[in-house]
Amino acid sequence: MVTNTSGKKKTAVARATVSEGDGEVRINARPVELLEPELAKLKALEPFRIAEDALRESVSVDVSVEGGGVMGQADAARTAIARGLVEHTNDAELRDAYMAFDRSLLVNDVRQSEPKKWGGPGARARYQKSYR
Template sequence: MKMVLASARRKTARARVILRDGRGRVFVNGTPLEILEPEVIRLKIMEPLRLAGSLAEKVDIYAEAEGGGIVSQASAIRTAIARALVEWSGSEELKKLYLAYDRRLLVEDPRQAEPKKPRGRSARAKRQKSYR
């Protein structure tokens, strides 16, 4: 039985994916993907599976994510699933398809929120200075 582990990050979210031989079942944090809400998140996670076609029906995927928000977690899971599928199949064509469709399927987005600084509401905004 073949098994692949993959992980990915997005902002502060971390995702781990275990991919095994199976019947096309996908679980996200223990929940079947078919009943995952909201629908936008479900569709985002399904992108690499749809592109993989019949390959996705031969494997079971168990994904776990923590940290960040739901969209960041979905992006991290999506990247981890795509990486796992490419590694499991060993297909250069699938890798090229993912990179042509959306580079973020295989390459992490390194952008992070800038930390807040003193004397301001946010990272860059500061209290205005008045000389009079």
């Protein structure tokens, strides 16, 4: 059985394919062990640390991520992998464990950065006004 899921964070979009396999996890066709920086790799593998180790040995996960930065992509991949594992195993306990640990494992983070507007250096900040 093959399961397709997706995850989003900021402007990064990840699409994960979870299938029966030998525990191989690939992100953009490269083994997850080669992912840099180390924090991004740890974040992407978080769903496997919460689930039991036997689960990783029985599935293969292939993730394609585009858009955003390194950590946004890692967060999007993390959501896609966790959703894929829950859907593939159809395990309510695993779903509850993910929700108890961190809701963003199963739910997309819809926050976006606000666009810059005229009259200031940023989205909300305004230029200072001088009277003298």
